[in-house]
Amino acid sequence: MPSPDRGGASYRTVLTLPHARNLFAAAMLARLCYGPLGLPLLLALRYVSWS
Numbered sequence: 001m002p003s004p005d006r007g008g009a010s011y012r013t014v015l016t017l018p019h020a021r022n023l024f025a026a027a028m029l030a031r032l033c034y035g036p037l038g039l040p041l042l043l044a045l046r047y048v049s050w051s
Contacts, residue, residue: 015021 015024
C-alpha cells in the first residue's frame, strides 16, 4: 500500500483548479451552521431539565 505524500498541494494550488472555488465556497457555507449549534442545544436541554 503506497504511503500518502507529505506536504501535498497547498490551498492556493487547489483553488486554482476549475470549479474548485465554487465547491470550496459551497462546502464552507454548508458547514457554517455547525458553529452556533451548541448554544441552542444547551438551552433546549436546560429547558427540558427544568420542566
